[in-house]
Amino acid sequence: MNILKKIQPLVGLATLIALAIGLWYVYQAPADFQQGGAVRILYIHVPSAKIALLSYLFLTAASILYLWKRYEGADILAEAAASVGAAFTVITLASGSIWGKPMWGTWWAWDARLTSMLVLLILYKGLMVLRHSLDDPVKGARATAILAIIGAVDLPIIHYSVVWWRTLHQPPSLATGENTAVHITGPLLPPLLILSVAFILLGLYMVTVKARQIEARRHLDALEAARMHHDE
Amino acid sequence: MFKAIYRIAWKDVAGDLRRRATLSSMLFFAISVLVVFQAAFEPDRKEALRLLPGLLWATTLFTTLVGLGRVFQAEEEDGAFEGLLLASVPRGVIFFGKWLGNLLLTLLVEFLILPLTMVLFNVDAWAHIPAILAILALGTLGLTGLGTLLAAMTRGARSRETLLALLLLPLTAPLLISGVQAVAAILATDGQVAPWLKLLVIFDVVYLAMTPWAFGWLVEE
């Protein structure tokens, strides 16, 4: 985990720069022809949604690595990614709600996209709770990793829900594949792209911070256990 | 191998019938859920027909949770779980045995609950009983499959019943949605059942192909 210590300041600095540029562009960006100033909420909403899903991908990869090779580092990264992912899922849901109330006329609608995002949040919560409900940390880590892999089956459904189902939520604006058309025009686009990069960096930074904290806590626990053993 | 699966399932079902433990608690829990629904919605005949798919699946889900909370209870006495793991069969076989026992009990409860629901809510859908049972059974395959794995995962966890619900709900959400929609399509007579059945089958296959291996990794120490 030494590498985390080294890259943490670099990632932090990159995050700060990207956020600064992105926010400057947001400030410069014009209002949307229909949504007016509220379009700016999407500059938080869309990148957060990306990080919420990317964190899960990261978490799944780390879990597979942990089950396969039993690197403790992979488990620490998975634990860190779970809390970061959960945080961004909450931001996604909250910012979406704040946008939805004036635009759609409702805080919440039970459509496929919103429902699957809520499901993702519960899944993150489940991963976090399961780990600490088992007394043996190794058992907890293994159970959490297995649950994460099974949960990954839900990811494609979440991703494709908008494509399959006719919903209230609009389709992705930066779709890839057959629908490569970019639906965001002119000066509204750059801030979204820059902020997406900035949020990915922010997510990474948060994972490194969290991972180092988890690493330190586990080290402390091990020292405590060793001391108890000596006293015995 | 099949003998071992049968023997584990037999042990759980026979044990349950002898002690009348899980089966009757599941049954009475299901009835309590129905009573709560009745008190909450007070549906007339027509509303009841519309609510029926959701009602059936919600009741199924809650009773499944009660059953799952006890799947590994029999294995807690005198290190029996450890004994199972020392058996010289693949771990997947042990998983299928435990799953089969739970599945049989859950199906039994569902078969009892369906006519009861129709009577209690004055719903006239008797002609659809075989189709609805088939859909319930199809959904229950995957539901109990994943549930048995999660029950194994939460063995010895603090407040495991709550944890089990927290883990099972998000993962089986697509399965529950398909189940509700399939029953609704049957009742609506003109609805499309096929896509929902396809979705149910896909989930059953995915979960039942993954869970035995996951169980193996879980118990490896």
Place this chain on the structure above:
Amino acid sequence: MSMPINRRVFMILSLILVIGSLGALVLSSFTGALVYFHTPTEALAKNKDLTDKKIRIGGMVQAGTLTREAGTLKIRFLVTDGKTQIPVRYEGIVPDLFREGQGVVVEGTWKNGQDFPADTILAKHSEDYVPVEMNEQGIAKSKESLLKSLK
């Protein structure tokens, strides 16, 4: 590597099953199976089945049909999917995005194809974001996208 052959065969088979099923899930189109709303054409086609049911209808507010009763919050408009129109009545506050030519989802009880009394109006936004200055182009594009999402 040293895993017994039987076990390996089973593992590969399971993996194929899982990936194959997920592939089938992604490739098969479930469009129309689970819908948040009906289009006006569908609603009229299922007229009898929907009677007295609470449903949602989604479409666009037909340009030039939005009328407001002076001094009240009562409005009337036609919702269209490009083929069929359904008249809608509503009383209350509407969302910011609600206007002529915009996507809309109305909730209410279906009364045999007569005027649809909406309890709730939700605005449906397209995936297009266009700056204020490029108004006309934006309207054209978002109209096209919205009609596409109704298919």
Place this chain on the structure above:
Amino acid sequence: MNPAVTDATDQPVARLEGVRHRYGRHLVLAGVDLNVARGECVVLYGANGSGKSTLLALLSTRYAIREGAYHLDGLDVRHHGQEARERLLFVGHHTHLYGHLTSVENLLFFSDLRGLSVSEPQLRRALDTVGLAKAADKPVQWFSAGMRKRLALARMLLAQPLLLLLDEPYSALDTQGVNWLNAMLTDYLNQGGAVIMASHDPERVAVLHHRPHHLARGILTPLDTPRPEVA
């Protein structure tokens, strides 16, 4: 059965080489070497928490070998856990019995999970040998600790394992039970079986011909006296 199995009788039944085991970051076994041949009985002595139970758990395949090697009957247990489980029997503190099943049903459950084809007369004969003939059709939940132990040991007669692992086998047994167990073990050893046993009871083990070992600080050391004097 398996090509990896050889019938050479001089080959050790179980061989441990440099086996280490840790709980989290705490090292419990720091490199254990052990060889057990056919007809041999190894007894592990050691204080509470010295790692005897961990060692037995590793030998029984309950814990996976992470560092070091464990061969059973020539098979690398790391990759052939299931085949190893066919060849060994573990009777520990827990009897692994189901209270709602009768003695016969419990043994039937055991043999089906091991893929043994055992007829009912065989089962009843085994129950007779361990002195439970009268309790053959009674649910196990009413049994005393001693009766449960006997029933657990009856599995040995059905499974005919190559390696028998015992954790404190004499606990819960009365004098008569101890004599009966020792007679049964002697019989088993004479037929070429191997035993690894953890015990606190040098007096009770004394009757058996055995090799004593001492486990402390994660290291296993052979004791000099093959047969410690009855203290």
